[in-house]
Amino acid sequence: MTQRAYVIDQMISAKAIAARVEALARDITTHFKGTDKLVVVGLLRGSFVFIADLVRELDLPVEVDFLEASSYGDGMQSSREVRILKDLRGEIAGRDVLVVEDIVDTGFTLHHVKKLLEAREPARLEICALLDKPSRREVPMTATWTGFAIPDEFVVGYGIDFAQRNRNLPFIGKVRFTDDGAA
Ligand code: IMP
Ligand code: MG
Secondary structure: OOOOOEEEEEEEOHHHHHHHHHHHHHHHHHHHOOOOOEEEEEEEOOOHHHHHHHHHHOOOOEEEEEEEEEEEOOOOOEEEEEEEEEOOOOOOOOOEEEEEEEEEOOOHHHHHHHHHHHOOOOOEEEEEEEEEOHHHOOOOOOOOEEEEEOOOOOEEEOOEOEOOEOOOOOOEEEEEEOOOOOO
C-alpha cells in the first residue's frame, strides 16, 4: 500500500482517557476483590499503553502477561483470520484472568483469544477493552468492561497504530485522509 497523506483529529483527550481508566480500575478492583491470583493479560501490541495505566490503578495483587494475536496486516481491514504470534509465559488454569484489549472491532480477535484461553480452564475470565466499535461487529463479542464506544472511524494513539505509526500519541485521534484516495 502506498503511503497516503492524512492528519489526525483528536477524538478522546489524554485527560478523558485517564479519568475513564481510573473508573474502570475501580470497577475491576471491586469485581476481583479478595483474589490472590489475578493475571492481567495484555494483547500486544495495541494494549501496551492502556495496560500500563490500568494495572497501576488496580488495588489488587496482579501478575502481568502478554499474548500476541494478529488479525491485521499493515492495513485497515481485518483479515478475519487470527494467528497466535506469541503465547502466554505462564499457566492460567484455576486463576483469575483479565484480558486487556485496545479495540473490539469485528470481534474476531477476542472471540478467538477467549476460546483459546477458556480451554485452559481459568477460574474466571473477564475482558476489558478500551474502545468498542459496536457497529462493526461480525461475531458476537461483548467485553465485561469497555472504556468508550466509538463510531466506525479508524483511530490511532494511546498504543494504537496505523501501519505501526502513532502509537505514542497521548490521546486517541481519528485518521482523516487529505488526499483523494487514488494513491
Ligand atoms: P477485530 O478482530 O476486528 O475485533 O480487531 C481488533 C483489532 O483490530 C484491535 O485489537 C486492533 O489492533 C485492530 N483495530 C481495529 N480497529 C482499529 C482502528 O481503528 N485503529 C487501529 N487498529 C484497529
Ligand atoms: Mg490488536
